Amino acid sequence: MAPLIPSQAELDRRLIVDINPETVSNIPSTDFPGHWPGESHEWSLDKFINSFKVDFHRNEQFESSFSLVGLDASIANAFRRILMAEVPTLAIEFVFVNNNTSVIQDEVLAQRLGLIPLKGSVEGINWMRWFKRPTEDDPESGSSPSDYNTIVLRLEIECTKNPNAAPGEQDPRKLYKNAHVYAKDIVYDPVGRQMDYFTGDNAIQPVNPEILIAKLRPGQKISMEMHCIKGIGADHAKFSPVCTASYRLLPDINIQRPIIGDDAKKFAKCFPRGVIALEPVTAEEAAKKGSGYEGHDGEMKAVVRDAFNDTVSRECLRHEEFQGKVKLGRVRDHFIFNIESSGQFDSDFLFLESVKVLKLKCARWKRGLTDLMR
Template identity: 40%
Template structure:
């Protein structure tokens, strides 16, 4: 049962800071000039006042600090999207750039194996290294592979070595069919890599901060008796804009905070239907005297499915929207830095860009 309200609900007043969700249309933040927060044109725009209105709230962080959910309010979509893009493409990390392959008798081709090695995430703080100043030379003057592996630069490189060969397990049971019991090193994992310090690098790290792979259980290749992989891998500092292997995040996304308004009292069977069309925890039913009334418990959990519009009676009194000034960010680090540290580094990159742009504009004005 849907009880009609005494006020007009067919065209309710909709806040200017929200985007209306219709049955078959969802406006974006840039539609109908809704991209920017409304300001008082009679007052001069104040940057300090604008920054004071911005609020950042930590919502959830995993125990390993690699996954983070936080809210940013009172900013525009272009700023939120800039933060997302910088997180993905412009926060630097370390990744394997040059693979000096001494032996590869596995079934994986050399170039495919090197590509797989380059994508392995490294657990090392990139802030202690400098960007490479010149392109890594991979061929000699004759146009073939280099004759000798370079020593590496302690301020720009990390070296990881791997040497794994597969042999038969002579103690395996005769009826065994599992390769892990039949052979030694039948599978090569990321844990097989060993860090080789360059110069005084070892003094810069403790046991807990030693450069390593993020996890030791990433499958690199499978071997059989007689097959071997031996390589020396040089890591450099880079950004995701150059190659995806340098991207510090597995995911970096945001969504607008959903809003749900009930413009009439919904009770009885209608309340049960309303609860069923939303995600779990969005709508709850509370007792109000002898009636069971639907209330909005947590609009944040709504996935914006708009299933409510399938019910004609509910669609008339339920108003869906999104708060265009409230951004819910989700950041998942690949393991080099904590997610919270990545957000701070992304803000520093944005600040550097803003300062650079300001200098260029000032130069043009002069």
């Protein structure tokens, strides 16, 4: 039997994941050849180059949004997981407490310090090597702190009374000096070759200097030394370089039968602002037989203006007057990414780093496969 040749309409239908009132349908993956009769899904570099594209929607320093079109879900999800868990960053790992007379316990204070996002020279962070932690079986097996694997920070602060405070002052920030300890009070102590990379604005420092660490009162003091190392989010969330890294499929809204008049206004309210627009029915549409607009010249009709901003709430599917008139879906190979950096790296730089990590993974897998075939 000769293979079936699908029409373009059928190919377009296969690209849409159907969104029903309570279910999702048409979800089969095409991750193996021969899934659809008459259509080959064998991977081809030329086909991928011709179909893949990247569209940027917003590119700010710490937040970016862009679309990856023509990609398989497994690859898109790999980028998301790498962004959250495998792009290396700096964070405080070891805290040596010399003196802490605040009301916060040592271990709680150390935990708070470890969660402060740090930033510095990207070149310097790439220059740094990994710090190997000692194992339980061999406590002497770990790395020794050095300029190429450890960043040293210090926090030396003491609360005292402010002799210049106004009589009757109640605000502790005016009544005392150093009543509040902020991230900006942490001081970077460069050693060795770190002076070549982490200087000036590129010095290691908290992303947000106004992060509140502790509150002190006269006579209370904090004195500690902190060691920062490179790590990944898979080890601890404090090493994750992103606040959020997510994607969604492009919404698809297909108005199959005319929606006119008051129904059109109600239909537009079922979607976020700007997704559905109201336009007048033209004389040509009203004169065309079978269009559904006969006798409605000049009335307002509902049209899709911008499906990109739709949240696919399915609200329109809950109203009887819209039954059979609209079909909701999502484009299965159009992924809209949103990346929000924690501040150590720019958001677009983070995605490029995730691509590098995936390339290294592929190269490592390829070497392993070559060794296996020998």
